[in-house]
Amino acid sequence: MLLEQLVEKAKKEPEYDWDSYYKWFFSEQAGQEVTGYTFWECKNCLTVNVLLLPARYGKCRCCSLLHLPSS
Numbered sequence: 100m101l102l103e104q105l106v107e108k109a110k111k112e113p114e115y116d117w118d119s120y121y122k123w124f125f126s127e128q129a130g131q132e133v134t135g136y137t138f139w140e141c142k143n144c145l146t147v148n149v150l151l152l153p154a155r156y157g158k159c160r161c162c163s164l165l166h167l168p169s170s
Contacts (some may be wrong), residue, residue, distance in 0.1 A: 125151050139166050 100136040125133045142160040150157035150168055157166040 125149070137168065139168070141166070 100118050105153070121136060122133060125136050129151055133151045137152065138147055139150055139157060140147055141162060141164050143164045144159065144162045146159055146161040148157055148159055150166065155167075157168070158164070159166065
């Protein structure tokens with residue numbers, strides 16, 4: 100019974116549009132329109148950071164290591 104309910108729930112559309120929410124949230128934080136975003140992990144301290152596109156590089160929020168996104 101529980102498995103059947105989980106399968107039915109997986110077929111439904113999600114309640115929230117997380118992509119739109121994050122686009123709005125990051126645009127509000129940046130003070131300008133953000134066209135996209137990506138998450139990256141710092142190789143030095145393993146902190147997960149966000150890169151707001153069209154930025155050319157990202158900077159780790161913990162150790163300030165620079166990150167160059169691959170094209």
